[in-house]
Amino acid sequence: xxxxxxxxxxxxxxxxxxxxxxxxxxxxxxxxxxxxxxxxxxxxxx
Numbered sequence: 543x544x545x546x547x548x549x550x551x552x553x554x555x556x557x558x559x560x561x562x563x564x565x566x567x568x569x570x571x572x573x574x575x576x577x578x579x580x581x582x583x584x585x586x587x588x
Contacts, residue, residue: 555561562570568582 564586565582568577568586569579571577572579572582
């Protein structure tokens with residue numbers, strides 16, 4: 543699979559800036575008990 547520019551941007555962010563996506567942050571909030579997975583999927587749909 544050939545890397546698209548957006549894929550390269552995400553890879554750079556992950557490797558260098560240690561940023562996470564809204565969805566990933568939402569999943570962390572689910573694991574901490576602050577919200578539900580349904581709410582995360584509604585707000586940060588992939």
